[in-house]
Amino acid sequence: MKVFEQNIINLYFDVGKQWLADLPKLIVQVEATYELLDLKPVENLSYNYVLSGFQGSKAIILKLGLDIDGFKREAAALMALQGFGVVQVLAESNGLLLQMRASPGVSLKSYSPENDDEAINVMANVIKRLHKAPIPHAHTFPHIKDWLAALDKDWSIPAQYLQKAKRLRDNLLKTSAKEILLHGDLHHDNILKNGDDWVVIDPKGVIGEKAYEVAAFIRNPMPELLEQDKHLSIIKHRITRFVEFFELSERRIIDWCFVQAVLTWMWGIEDRCNIDYWERMTKILDKL
Structure with missing residues (x-):
């Protein structure tokens, strides 16, 4: 409290x-x-x-x-x-x-890290169902380019990360795949057990491509993921599995992961949070 x-x-x-x-x-x-x-x-x-x-x-x-x-x-x-x-x-x-309310309501976080492969399977099936929803004809959902415009502001983040994030953003937006309605923050705590199925909570509602959606899952749950000695291998394995599930470009997923890490770092600064975890995650993804 x-x-x-x-x-x-x-x-x-x-x-x-x-x-x-x-x-x-x-x-x-x-x-x-x-x-x-x-x-x-x-x-x-x-x-x-x-x-x-x-x-x-x-x-x-x-x-x-x-x-x-x-x-x-x-x-x-x-x-x-x-x-x-x-x-x-x-x-x-x-x-x-x-x-x-979802019942029993346990989140997918309970699967991490011991049952990470099963969590990835759940996530993939959730995305397949979620992304079948059509974009409403009359809507006010933002586009991911609207969120990413924040990268053009001045932030107390090392210049090499900001410059890289902007460069990757511009290329990703220019070469975007089919645009769909995304959850926008689809990590473990936003996927809950409901009977024999899983349901999603707390959508942001944003327009963008499928490859953007998997990034939040790949870098979470934080800080628990970063406390694992094998966190880098976990991240790489998740990327490989999503490439297989959705026939996505590995490079594209990695690039979105990095851009999102910088974006969440900025949001952490705005919210006056402890930004250590976002800084560490950005550095890890930078090496990929």
Whole structure:
């Protein structure tokens, strides 16, 4: 809870402090409005206050936060991906997202690193289903080029990494394969066990090519992956398997992994996080 509170204050300053102070009252109001029962906060809160509970007999997850636009984008992405392996949205309002809860809800992170091959198989099947979703005709999803425009700003990141990331970005965008609706952050913690199947949570909703999607999985979970003595061989093996699964270019996957590592490093700086892990991952991927 302390980490969550500090994250909110770091991002939103006095507005965040006031939101935290008003949070108990907000939860009571939401409980009454949506007829929710037995709400309990989940473990490992980060930037949103997440609770599990029930709406009648339905097991639900309630997310509350200050990133109102982010919640709207997530709800739009979930609705666009309905029927293709994501959790169901029940309601979305300003700073609130109510959705069905996966059960038992254990994440794919539980497979890493001992059952990494099985985790890769799950991930591949999740992507195959997810990427069948058509891009809605009328949508406001960003393109990955919009995210990657941030590379053109000044950052306290070594110049050789920024320059390389920009060069790779420009080439990757210029030679992009068929564009589809991507999750945008498809790592282990966003893939949950639901009965005998797996479902996806927390989509960003972004337009881009398939090779972009696998990069988040390849570099996660952090910091656990980096604590493995064989982390480099794990990363290489994952890349090889995804090349085989999707008939993708190995070079293209490696390049997207590097670009994304620099991008997440930048986001870590923006969010005032400990950036050590992103810096280490960038250096590892640079060697590939």
